[in-house]
Amino acid sequence: MNIGQAIKEARKKAGLTQVDLAATIGITQTSLSQIEVGTINPSPKTIKAICLALNISEALLFILSVDEKDVPQGKEAMYKMLFPSIKKLALDIISNENTEKPDTI
Numbered sequence: 001m002n003i004g005q006a007i008k009e010a011r012k013k014a015g016l017t018q019v020d021l022a023a024t025i026g027i028t029q030t031s032l033s034q035i036e037v038g039t040i041n042p043s044p045k046t047i048k049a050i051c052l053a054l055n056i057s058e059a060l061l062f063i064l065s066v067d068e069k070d071v072p073q074g075k076e077a078m079y080k081m082l083f084p085s086i087k088k089l090a091l092d093i094i095s096n097e098n099t100e101k102p103d104t105i
Contacts, residue, residue, distance in 0.1 A: 006064035
């Protein structure tokens with residue numbers, strides 16, 4: 001599982017810099033950078049704050065964090081067939097949730 005990479009992808013899809021997201025959730029940019037590269041693991045509280053800031057569910061973030069080494073033996077072919085589409089859909093959801101504008105009258 002690569003939660004840091006998932007956070008980075010979600011942050012970029014949301015159009016935020018590390019500085020922006022870090023300030024929003026109350027951590028340093030250095031800490032966020034370390035999370036994204038996998039040097040440190042985010043706490044459950046930090047994951048929740050990141051998801052709130054990115055306007056996504058924790059489940060969506062965890063879907064993005066799945067990688068091939070997490071897949072049970074014998075299921076690799078199915079993963080390779082399905083996961084690229086699932087990941088694209090998840091990233092599209094993030095983009096759409098963060099670019100939708102309220103309807104005006």
